[in-house]
Amino acid sequence: xxxxxQERTRSSMDxxxxxxxxxxxxxxxxxxxxxxxxxxxxxEVTGDKPYKLLRKDDIVKDLRVRLAxxxxxxxxxxxxxxxxxxxxxxxxxxFTYGHNFYLVITVSAKEKILNPQIxxxxxxxxxxxxxxLVQRASEPHPWVSLGSEREVGEEAVRDSRHKAKYKISRxxxxxxxxxxxxxxxxxxxxxxxxxxSYQDKRFCIKMLERDIGAQAVADLKTCFTQTLWKxxxxxxxxxxxxxxxxxxxxxxxxxxxxxTFVKSATSRFExxxxxxxxxxxxxxxxxxxxxxxxxxxxxxDKADTDLRVYTSFxxxxxxxxxxxxxxxxxxxxxVIAVAVTERLSVEERIENSTKLLLNPSFIVFxxxxxxxxxxxxxxxxxxVSAFEFCPSKPNIIVxxxxxxxxxxxxxxxxxxxxxxxxxxxxxxxxxxxxxFKDKQExxxxxxxxxxxxxxxxxxxxxxxxxQWLPESFEISxxxxxxENRNGMCVQIVTCAPTCxxxxxxxxxxxxxxxxxxKRLKExxxxxxxxxxxxxxxxxxDLSWKPILQVHFxxxxxxxxxxxxxxxxRESTWSNPLDRxxxxxxxxxxxxxxxxxxxxxKHLKPLEDISTKFYIGTEDGELVYTDWxxxxxxxxxxxxxxxxxxxxxxxxxxxxxxxxxxxxxDIILTVGGWTFAVWRESIMIDPVIISPxxxxxxxxxxxxxxxxxxxxxxxxxxxxxxxxxxEKTHEPSKTWNITTSPxxxxxxxxxxxKQHLLAxxxxxxxxxxxxxxxxxxxxxxxxxxxxxxxxxxxxxRLIYFERRKEMRSxxxxxxxxxKHQKTVEPIMLERQVEQIEEEGQKEYEGYLxxxxxxxxxMGLLQDTVDI
Amino acid sequence: xAEVEETMKRIQSQKGVQGMIIVSxxxxxxxxxxxxxxxxxxxxxxxxxxxxxxxxxxxxxxxxDLTFLRIRSKKNEIMIAADKDYFLIVIQNPTE
Numbered sequence: 013x014x015x016x017x018q019e020r021t022r023s024s025m026d027x028x029x030x031x032x033x034x035x036x037x038x039x040x041x042x043x044x045x046x047x048x049x050x051x052x053x054x055x056e057v058t059g060d061k062p063y064k065l066l067r068k069d070d071i072v073k074d075l076r077v078r079l080a081x082x083x084x085x086x087x088x089x090x091x092x093x094x095x096x097x098x099x100x101x102x103x104x105x106x107f108t109y110g111h112n113f114y115l116v117i118t119v120s121a122k123e124k125i126l127n128p129q130i131x132x133x134x135x136x137x138x139x140x141x142x143x144x145l146v147q148r149a150s151e152p153h154p155w156v157s158l159g160s161e162r163e164v165g166e167e168a169v170r171d172s173r174h175k176a177k178y179k180i181s182r183x184x185x186x187x188x189x190x191x192x193x194x195x196x197x198x199x200x201x202x203x204x205x206x207x208x209s210y211q212d213k214r215f216c217i218k219m220l221e222r223d224i225g226a227q228a229v230a231d232l233k234t235c236f237t238q239t240l241w242k243x244x245x246x247x248x249x250x251x252x253x254x255x256x257x258x259x260x261x262x263x264x265x266x267x268x269x270x271x272t273f274v275k276s277a278t279s280r281f282e283x284x285x286x287x288x289x290x291x292x293x294x295x296x297x298x299x300x301x302x303x304x305x306x307x308x309x310x311x312x313d314k315a316d317t318d319l320r321v322y323t324s325f326x327x328x329x330x331x332x333x334x335x336x337x338x339x340x341x342x343x344x345x346x347v348i349a350v351a352v353t354e355r356l357s358v359e360e361r362i363e364n365s366t367k368l369l370l371n372p373s374f375i376v377f378x379x380x381x382x383x384x385x386x387x388x389x390x391x392x393x394x395x396v397s398a399f400e401f402c403p404s405k406p407n408i409i410v411x412x413x414x415x416x417x418x419x420x421x422x423x424x425x426x427x428x429x430x431x432x433x434x435x436x437x438x439x440x441x442x443x444x445x446x447x448f449k450d451k452q453e454x455x456x457x458x459x460x461x462x463x464x465x466x467x468x469x470x471x472x473x474x475x476x477x478x479q480w481l482p483e484s485f486e487i488s489x490x491x492x493x494x495e496n497r498n499g500m501c502v503q504i505v506t507c508a509p510t511c512x513x514x515x516x517x518x519x520x521x522x523x524x525x526x527x528x529x530k531r532l533k534e535x536x537x538x539x540x541x542x543x544x545x546x547x548x549x550x551x552x553d554l555s556w557k558p559i560l561q562v563h564f565x566x567x568x569x570x571x572x573x574x575x576x577x578x579x580x581r582e583s584t585w586s587n588p589l590d591r592x593x594x595x596x597x598x599x600x601x602x603x604x605x606x607x608x609x610x611x612x613k614h615l616k617p618l619e620d621i622s623t624k625f626y627i628g629t630e631d632g633e634l635v636y637t638d639w640x641x642x643x644x645x646x647x648x649x650x651x652x653x654x655x656x657x658x659x660x661x662x663x664x665x666x667x668x669x670x671x672x673x674x675x676x677d678i679i680l681t682v683g684g685w686t687f688a689v690w691r692e693s694i695m696i697d698p699v700i701i702s703p704x705x706x707x708x709x710x711x712x713x714x715x716x717x718x719x720x721x722x723x724x725x726x727x728x729x730x731x732x733x734x735x736x737x738e739k740t741h742e743p744s745k746t747w748n749i750t751t752s753p754x755x756x757x758x759x760x761x762x763x764x765k766q767h768l769l770a771x772x773x774x775x776x777x778x779x780x781x782x783x784x785x786x787x788x789x790x791x792x793x794x795x796x797x798x799x800x801x802x803x804x805x806x807x808r809l810i811y812f813e814r815r816k817e818m819r820s821x822x823x824x825x826x827x828x829x830k831h832q833k834t835v836e837p838i839m840l841e842r843q844v845e846q847i848e849e850e851g852q853k854e855y856e857g858y859l860x861x862x863x864x865x866x867x868x869m870g871l872l873q874d875t876v877d878i
Numbered sequence: 879x880a881e882v883e884e885t886m887k888r889i890q891s892q893k894g895v896q897g898m899i900i901v902s903x904x905x906x907x908x909x910x911x912x913x914x915x916x917x918x919x920x921x922x923x924x925x926x927x928x929x930x931x932x933x934x935x936x937x938x939x940x941x942x943d944l945t946f947l948r949i950r951s952k953k954n955e956i957m958i959a960a961d962k963d964y965f966l967i968v969i970q971n972p973t974e
Contacts (some may be wrong), residue, residue, distance in 0.1 A: 265908065269964075270908075274966065282889070285889070288955060
């Protein structure tokens with residue numbers, strides 16, 4: 013059957029492998045015909061585009077013209093019968109039908125060839141839009157065999173023979189009996205057939221040819237090298253610039269061409285130098301102007317030009333108290349120490365003296381973080397009127413009391429409290445763990461004083477000023493400054509209105525002690541160490557004596573000056589920058605308790621330290637004197653130098669004597685109703701004196717950043733800001749801070765942008781204010797301008813002094829002349845009288861002479877009476 | 879030699895002049911009014927600058943040559959007169 017099928021297919025193929033299918037007619041077209049019909053082979057028609065539509069009319073015309081010669085003659089009839097106007101001519105490149113062209117005879121075939129896709133598309137379009145065209149279902153075409161049945165037949169699986177059926181069963185007699193299974197070794201012979209693997213020879217073809225790619229590459233070699241450092245040795249090079257020897261230099265200078273060069277160059281230099289001298293062409297005037305304007309613009313609203321209240325401290329337990337003195341903590345930011353005293357007048361103090369002894373007085377430490385609870389309280393035996401932190405060790409504080417005693421505190425044990433910024437933070441930490449608030453944490457710790465001076469050898473009156481001597485020198489027993497080997501402040505100078513200034517040393521004196529005594533002392537130390545006090549100043553307690561007392565006798569009278577405030581030339585209170593710089597140098601500061609007073613012989617006296625200093629007194633005078641002791645010629649004992657200069661300038665007590673932080677020889681004194689600025693070398697008058705104000709001035713301070721600015725506090729609670737460069741007849745600004753007299757003003761620099769001013773008053777209030785931009789930013793060249801201003805004033809003073817001298821001289825001269833003149837007229841009178849007398853005498857002598865002659869001549873008549 | 883001294887004094891006496899150095903072509907100072915270390919420093923630095931400036935000028939126009947160089951800084955002014963064999967440096971502080 014299959015063979016029949018195959019025959020059939022073969023026959024159908026044969027049936028169609030006639031010369032050509034029925035609907036085409038192969039044609040051979042000559043080149044002339046091709047040209048005529050524009051169907052040249054391989055030009056207009058190609059293998060890709062074999063179709064060419066020819067117009068029937070053209071063909072008919074050609075037939076008529078060329079008749080039997082025309083190539084279309086065999087198909088003449090077909091063409092004539094062709095229903096349509098165009099016939100399809102197909103280029104048969106491969107000569108499949110025998111000729112190079114064939115003509116499609118039937119319309120349907122033409123359509124089929126030309127428009128197969130169009131038909132399909134047309135079908136699709138019709139399917140989609142079922143409006144216009146009629147759906148033409150694709151007609152099934154008879155299958156045309158192309159030889160694929162053979163392959164399909166080869167691959168198909170057919171039964172080649174009948175399937176055999178086998179049935180296996182047990183012997184009938186063993187049905188239902190037990191089956192015995194047994195094992196058999198698989199390696200036993202004959203029971204199984206092995207199929208080992210073997211090498212198929214088909215796959216050991218040796219590749220004799222192989223395609224590989226080759227590339228030419230440059231010859232590369234990797235290598236490295238390392239210097240051998242067999243012997244490590246440090247080496248350095250040092251070089252010197254080349255220089256000429258003296259002879260060579262001399263030679264050069266003698267050369268002529270150098271001379272000519274120098275001469276020619278000099279003229280150019282002179283022009284250039286003089287140009288620079290005349291005018292600085294590179295200054296941008298607008299720029300230097302605009303800097304000042306920018307400041308004002310930066311301020312913005314007017315509120316910035318005022319002091320802004322930063323914080324103020326409420327003293328809940330100091331109702332009736334006032335503040336005598338306060339200090340910023342030098343190293344810890346945001347901590348102020350305030351000395352709180354009773355607000356009583358002198359009589360009241362005397363009356364209530366017994367009561368006062370019982371009430372303790374304190375120095376209160378405040379921190380910015382806690383405005384209600386103070387950080388620390390330092391207890392003192394009496395009201396503290398002045399106190400200072402030690403500049404080299406801010407844990408040591410010295411205070412002067414109202415009863416003349418000097419007190420020392422050591423707060424080294426409380427440093428964490430101060431650093432931490434108050435009890436509040438620790439409270440919050442601990443309340444979580446404890447669950448209930450411990451009472452002790454709420455209270456601020458009270459620290460007792462370490463040492464206090466002996467009452468007999470101290471001041472007799474309240475100590476009004478305490479200052480540390482700078483660490484650069486110390487004073488010996490005679491007042492001579494000697495070098496200070498310790499590198500830190502060890503001496504204090506105090507003053508009281510009871511007419512003396514005392515120098516104290518905080519070191520223990522060198523004493524020779526036997527070992528047993530030493531042991532005893534140590535035991536006592538251990539036992540007496542109450543209140544958690546540190547043993548720093550044990551050696552001074554109750555036995556502290558000043559090493560030097562300086563009195564100030566007045567030159568005219570027998571009385572003495574009563575100092576209130578001191579200002580030393582070499583002070584520790586200098587520019588905060590210098591202080592900060594000095595602080596970083598010091599790495600190790602020895603403990604105070606370990607230092608001993610050296611004997612004066614070992615130390616070298618310093619020559620360049622000035623021992624002169626200024627004192628502001630109770631009577632409003634400023635005294636410039638020396639603290640060195642002089643030997644009296646007769647007795648040989650030491651006594652103070654008689655004061656050289658004093659000036660009465662203020663009408664009342666001087667409450668501030670302070671050196672400017674920018675100029676060491678400019679001093680500010682505030683007292684009474686005025687303040688004055690002095691220069692150290694000028695002893696005539698103050699350089700600048702303010703006009704009398706309406707209210708008393710109670711406190712004053714230089715600004716720390718602007719050389720010409722100072723703050724003055726008044727009795728009515730106002731602060732005046734004086735800018736010496738702006739105007740000196742009235743304050744630049746006035747701010748009202750409190751209602752009670754201001755006791756102390758101190759500015760402080762927290763950071764570049766924040767400058768604070770702390771103000772305390774008699775009611776016990778501490779106010780911290782922020783200094784506005786204008787008052788803290790120095791204008792360009794301000795220091796120069798201030799110094800020029802002061803120079804001008806000093807020149808004025810000198811000029812006036814000279815004029816005064818001249819005037820006094822003139823006056824003297826005039827007096828002398830006057831005196832002389834009164835003497836001269838008396839002399840003249842006498843002379844005139846004498847002359848007259850003499851004249852008279854001569855006349856009389858002449859008359860007698862005349863008579864005598866007349867007598868002689870006998871002309872004299874007797875009748876003439878003589 | 880006296881001439882050189884005299885002219886040096888003349889320049890030195892002008893207002894604001896801080897120092898004056900005569901330097902050889904190699905950059906080694908011959909005569910100076912300042913201390914040794916600054917002299918050597920100025921001479922070395924200025925020598926390089928003068929060489930550079932001179933080559934710049936001559937690059938632009940080979941017939942040209944550097945005669946005078948003025949360096950103005952914030953704090954002072956350095957003036958250099960250049961010759962074939964020597965150069966002279968003057969440091970001045972202009973008016974403030």
